Amino acid sequence: MTTVSAASAEALPVERPAHRDGNVLRWLGAYTASMVGDNVYYLALAWAAVRAGSPAQAGLVMAVSALPRALLMLGGGVVADRLGPRRVVIGSDVVRCAAVLGVAALLWLAGPGLWPLAVLALVFGAVDAVFMPAVGALPARVTSRGQLARVQGMRGLAIRFASVVGAPLGGLGVALGGAAAAFGIAGLLIAVSVPLLVSVRVGELPPDDTAGDSTAWRDLVGGLRYIRHHRVLAPLMLAIALGDLGFTGPLNVGLALLADQRGWGASGMGWVLAGFSAGAGAVSLLLTVRGRLPRAGSLAGCSIFVGSAAVGALAYVPNVLGAAGVAMLVGLLTGLSGALCGALLQTQSEPAYLGRVTAVAGLVSLGLAPLGMPLSAAAIGAWGTGPVFVASAAVCALGGVVALAAPALRRAELPH
Structure with a gap:
């Protein structure tokens, strides 16, 4: 399956590691500034x-914000594929920056109010x-396929x-x-990403992939059909x-409920979350250094x-230290599977479909997965933490069974 054009291959050297590629580093700087701004924004909003x-x-x-994001996500994937991910990310960051700074100014002048926040x-x-679909589609356009796992x-x-x-x-x-100052910081951080993104070079799509006079609806349906019939992407989703x-x-x-029942308090929960973050961060560092892991499908x-x-097992650990250790293991394994699944999405998809593929993956994670939170809370109230954690683990394990049972996905490799 051809996923990059000859022009892209000439513009983006295959042999250069991503962490030494100035083009990738400019993209990474823009992405990091935008993500830090997002974190500041959510704290200020709360x-x-x-x-x-x-x-x-x-x-x-x-x-x-969850409702329009879920309703419009698939359409956003079509927009990213039609206009190009860099253009969409730049435009999105400009709008987000203007909105946040506008509310910061309003709060500074008029004081707090719910309606501008809503x-x-x-x-x-x-x-x-x-x-989000454009952000997911952009890495494949700024580096070679062989560097996507490292990215x-x-x-x-x-x-x-x-x-x-x-x-x-x-x-x-x-x-x-x-809150006005915090919103101002968030807006300025998002603004930093714009000139960096403007300086990023992107590979162009092959003419055959971008040609045609199809409507946005046909593009959307075509993207869903593409995923459904793909031997790797369908079971991967x-x-x-x-x-x-x-x-x-x-x-x-x-x-949170487990920490409350065990008497660990907020600090204990913080240690458990720190263990998870440390594990996930270690995996990210491993992929950054190694660049590629063999047998990606089966390993995921x-x-x-x-x-x-x-x-x-997390629900049955009696103390904070043990729970932090188990959480670190969870972070290692879920971080590894998440990174490998993301890299496989990038490398298995045709470039012209990447925005729509990313949109479906984002909708699955941000639309379906959060439904488990109120269900988990209600179930824990009825049956306790142990049975609910085990039931949730069984659902999660089904994902691994699906990945290992699909021959094309199980044998999928990341490119060299």
């Missing part, structure tokens, strides 16, 4: 919403629907860095100048859906399956 209304109203504001969340969610590792390190730096930076902004559905509930709401399936056992 703080401002709590100060402006009741807890229920604050929760509603925080949830507003509008901001709504705009952010709608823009995310096109931003996934670099992207994972950027995400971990953003989560570590973003929250304290947002807290500092709130402490110095309230199902494996991702099952893995995320079984993983999200226990590691979010379930962990095994990682999902073994990681599910670690998720189930």
